[in-house]
Amino acid sequence: ETGVTQSPTHLIKTRGQQVTLRCSSQSGHNTVSWYQQALGQGPQFIFQYYREEENGRGNFPPRFSGLQFPNYSSELNVNALELDDSALYLCASSLAGGPIDTQYFGPGTRLTVL
Amino acid sequence: RKEVEQDPGPFNVPEGATVAFNCTYSNSASQSFFWYRQDCRKEPKLLMSVYSSGNEDGRFTAQLNRASQYISLLIRDSKLSDSATYLCVVNPLSGGYNKLIFGAGTRLAVHP
Numbered sequence: 001e002t003g004v005t006q007s008p009t010h011l012i013k014t015r016g017q018q019v020t021l022r023c024s025s026q027s028g029h030n031t032v033s034w035y036q037q038a039l040g041q042g043p044q045f046i047f048q049y050y051r052e053e054e055n056g057r058g059n060f061p062p063r064f065s066g067l068q069f070p071n072y073s074s075e076l077n078v079n080a081l082e083l084d085d086s087a088l089y090l091c092a093s094s095l096a097g098g099p100i101d102t103q104y105f106g107p108g109t110r111l112t113v114l
Numbered sequence: 115r116k117e118v119e120q121d122p123g124p125f126n127v128p129e130g131a132t133v134a135f136n137c138t139y140s141n142s143a144s145q146s147f148f149w150y151r152q153d154c155r156k157e158p159k160l161l162m163s164v165y166s167s168g169n170e171d172g173r174f175t176a177q178l179n180r181a182s183q184y185i186s187l188l189i190r191d192s193k194l195s196d197s198a199t200y201l202c203v204v205n206p207l208s209g210g211y212n213k214l215i216f217g218a219g220t221r222l223a224v225h226p
Contacts, residue, residue, distance in 0.1 A: 002159075033213065042118075042201055042216030043158065056211035090157055094212065102148075103214055105157040 002026055004093050004106035012112045013081050021076040021109045025093030032074040033103060034066060037088040049074055050096055078111075086113045115140055120202050120217035127224055131192045135220045137185040137202030146205035146212075147178055149187050151198045152219065158201055161187075192224045 003026040013019050025032050031050045035043035045058035049068035063079040072093070078085055088110050092103035120137045127133050139147075147164035162169065164176040164185055175188040185202055199219040205212055 002157075031212075035214075035216075040218070042218045043214070045213040045215065048211050048213060050211070056213055058213065088155075092214075096212075102160060102163070103212070105159070107157050110155075 002093075002104035002106065004091065004104055006089075006091055006106040006109050008109060009107070010110045010112075012114065014114050015081055015083060017081050017113075018077065018079045019081060019111060021078075021089050021091075021111070022073070023076070023091035023093075023106055024073045025091075026104055029093035029095050029104075030072050031094045031096045032068055032072065033092045033094070034074070034076045035090040035092065035105075036060070036085075037090060037108075038084075039087075043090055046076070081113045083113050086111060116217075117141060117215045118202055118204050118217040120220045122218060122220060124221040124223050127192055127222070129192055129194060129224055129226055131224075132188065132190045133192060133222060134189075135187045135200055135202070135222075137187075137217055139183050139185070139202075139204045139215075141204065141206045141208075141215075142180075142183060143206060143208065144183075144204045145207040147185050148203040148205075148214070149174075149176055149185075150201040150203055150216075152201055153198050158216075161200070189222075192222075194224050194226065197222055197224045 033048040034046040037043040047057040094103045149161040150158040152158045202217040
């Protein structure tokens, strides 16, 4: 296993609600990236955190926001949920400055928006 | 045009068959390339990195052609356990940070 953990495993919300997803990175990793994977699609990059700052963002609206904590764990927050937000949310940890740029994924949180 | 394109399949092959997946990418400045494997309702797992010189890991061989912006994965002697979705992944290493750009995946089903 990768050592990356995510919680919760599954979540059901209704439109307009807010949700917080959590990720603990692999020991020794200082960078966390978040991805959204809709059914039948590949994961799409949401954003990346390094040293508690967002250092890169994909094509997602501002209602997707995040945090990284001093222990490198991270949260993904989504406000004003929409039906299309239903997806598998994956976090991946990596070591900035390490050999290559391999990202290791957690098991994901499956979000259903009704 | 999608940044990473793959044939979605599915590829249905018998055990022992050789199967090849192809992938093209649009950003010629991309620096790192990978194949990930994803089982149904699970997270993607790194299968192998892809280098210009080509690389092999047991029954798996990956090739990169930078001039054609083309990546391939060859699986020899297919096993039932190889059934999964194979994701072609590119890291453009732009903007000073690493992000992975995934293809939509190619589904492989190996049957007895």
